[in-house]
Amino acid sequence: MLDVYSIRKDFPILERKINGHNLVYVDNAATTHKPIQVIEAIREFYMKYNANVHRGVHTLSQEASDLYESARVDVAKLINADPEEIIFVKNATEGINLVAYAWGLPNLDRGDIVLHTLMDHHATVVPFYIVSKYKGFRQRMIGITDDGYIDMGDYEDKLRLNPRIVTFPHVSNMLSTVNDAKKLIKMAHEYGALVILDATQSVPHMKVDVKELDVDFMVFSAHKMCGPTGVGVVYVKKEHYSSMNPFLGGGDMIKDVGYNEYMEPTVTYNDVPVMYEAGTQNIVGISVYPKSIEYLEKLSFEYIHEHVRKLAWETYEALRELPNIEVYGPESSRDRAGLVSFNVKGFSAHEVAAYLDSLGIAVRSGHHCTGPLHKRLGISSSARISYYIYNTFEEVEYIVDALRRLVS
Amino acid sequence: MTLQDMIEYFEKQCGDEDSYAVALKPDVWRRLRKKIVGSLENRRDVANTFHKGIYKGVEVSVFPNGRLIFKNVPSEDYLISILNELLDASS
Numbered sequence: 045m046l047d048v049y050s051i052r053k054d055f056p057i058l059e060r061k062i063n064g065h066n067l068v069y070v071d072n073a074a075t076t077h078k079p080i081q082v083i084e085a086i087r088e089f090y091m092k093y094n095a096n097v098h099r100g101v102h103t104l105s106q107e108a109s110d111l112y113e114s115a116r117v118d119v120a121k122l123i124n125a126d127p128e129e130i131i132f133v134k135n136a137t138e139g140i141n142l143v144a145y146a147w148g149l150p151n152l153d154r155g156d157i158v159l160h161t162l163m164d165h166h167a168t169v170v171p172f173y174i175v176s177k178y179k180g181f182r183q184r185m186i187g188i189t190d191d192g193y194i195d196m197g198d199y200e201d202k203l204r205l206n207p208r209i210v211t212f213p214h215v216s217n218m219l220s221t222v223n224d225a226k227k228l229i230k231m232a233h234e235y236g237a238l239v240i241l242d243a244t245q246s247v248p249h250m251k252v253d254v255k256e257l258d259v260d261f262m263v264f265s266a267h268k269m270c271g272p273t274g275v276g277v278v279y280v281k282k283e284h285y286s287s288m289n290p291f292l293g294g295g296d297m298i299k300d301v302g303y304n305e306y307m308e309p310t311v312t313y314n315d316v317p318v319m320y321e322a323g324t325q326n327i328v329g330i331s332v333y334p335k336s337i338e339y340l341e342k343l344s345f346e347y348i349h350e351h352v353r354k355l356a357w358e359t360y361e362a363l364r365e366l367p368n369i370e371v372y373g374p375e376s377s378r379d380r381a382g383l384v385s386f387n388v389k390g391f392s393a394h395e396v397a398a399y400l401d402s403l404g405i406a407v408r409s410g411h412h413c414t415g416p417l418h419k420r421l422g423i424s425s426s427a428r429i430s431y432y433i434y435n436t437f438e439e440v441e442y443i444v445d446a447l448r449r450l451v452s
Numbered sequence: 453m454t455l456q457d458m459i460e461y462f463e464k465q466c467g468d469e470d471s472y473a474v475a476l477k478p479d480v481w482r483r484l485r486k487k488i489v490g491s492l493e494n495r496r497d498v499a500n501t502f503h504k505g506i507y508k509g510v511e512v513s514v515f516p517n518g519r520l521i522f523k524n525v526p527s528e529d530y531l532i533s534i535l536n537e538l539l540d541a542s543s
């Protein structure tokens with residue numbers, strides 16, 4: 045079990061009052077707060093180690109490079125990957141863009157199909173949409189069932205179209221559905237398709253093992269797991285590097301640039317994964333990210349997942365009992381993660397969020413970058429409560445009470 | 453005071469294209485709170501926390517921290533014109 049009350053002491057921001065009330069922060073699917081250990085580590089990095097990495101023989105640069113590279117080792121361990129399979133980018137969105145360009149440009153052509161699901165985040169659909177305008181391939185979306193699961197019949201049908209690559213979220217950031225990633229990946233592979241797993245909402249909450257899942261590409265962001273903003277991770281299964289081209293050019297991704305007898309530039313790229321890390325990276329953010337991983341691992345991902353799911357399940361059940369509230373996603377606690385999206389009849393999601401904010405409760409309202417999913421559900425927006433390690437059952441009660449007053 | 457001087461932010465709401473959130477600067481909110489609430493037609497008090505009503509044909513919710521949400525707004529220009537009136541802004 046998590047000792048939430050002692051965890052809360054590590055998060056100074058939770059002491060804030062909002063509109064005269066204690067802050068109840070339940071917008072964790074958007075970003076989480078940072079514990080003092082991470083905040084202090086950022087300060088310490090700038091005070092003691094600040095230097096650019098990979099480019100200097102001087103002591104500070106080497107110390108900074110060591111911290112940067114050891115972050116790669118720690119992140120690799122977190123998901124059971126090899127360090128060379130880890131590329132640092134600025135967020136999960138950039139990570140999918142990297143795959144869409146670095147793998148998609150050289151491998152996708154007219155006649156090819158890229159599959160997404162209706163519960164995909166815009167961050168997986170739009171990069172391929174942009175690349176499709178250059179390469180002429182098509183995108184198709186797999187439907188979902190009324191109770192918030194990927195429609196497996198439709199998935200199988202669309203796999204028969206022999207897509208080249210499939211994307212789906214491990215956990216839906218709107219429905220809260222925990223998709224059976226292993227099964228979906230296995231099915232895609234049986235039809236010869238690669239898979240990009242959007243693990244942005246799963247890695248912060250549960251142990252994700254890329255080898256066990258046998259996934260080809262995976263992305264997530266540090267800021268949704270107590271880490272700094274500006275750090276994203278792309279996992280690339282080693283064997284795929286040989287079919288990829290660089291994404292962004294310049295800086296560290298270069299081994300050598302010269303020119304030939306015709307005064308044309310000649311370029312030799314660096315080795316992977318640095319070949320995919322152009323220019324000065326978010327050195328401090330990346331170097332400090334292991335502090336947040338260490339913090340979460342000490343708590344244990346098993347307990348984190350259990351705690352957050354229980355909070356969300358209690359909320360889901362309570363909201364379902366209230367009149368005039370529509371709650372979305374699976375009806376089984378087993379298949380739900382730590383968030384609850386809903387609408388209140390007679391009020392827009394933004395009115396609900398503004399009302400809750402006036403009571404100190406921070407929730408998100410809008411389409412949560414899942415426009416196709418909202419269209420499928422016949423709504424334009426929803427309000428979303430999403431929990432993390434520092435949320436309490438008293439907070440659940442406070443939120444449910446507030447919503448009860450709104451509907452009565 | 454112009455509208456710009458009175459407003460902290462003015463934002464189209466994600467997903468709901470005809471909905472806008474407007475946050476008033478604290479001094480403006482303190483000064484105009486009663487007037488704004490009093491200007492709403494069909495006004496009702498919701499959950500003892502905020503007011504909902506109609507102003508010049510547009511649905512408005514008025515929250516205790518000076519946030520206003522406008523729904524079913526026919527156009528941004530129309531919203532600006534009614535905000536100018538509601539807040540007695542100078543042009």
Ligand SMILES: Cc1ncc(COP(=O)(O)O)c(C=O)c1O
Nearest residue numbers: 135136137165167213217244265
């Ligand atoms: C499922 C999912 N995918 C991708 C993203 C994009 O993450 P980021 O904004 O960190 O790039 C999010 C963020 O909300 C998300 O929930």
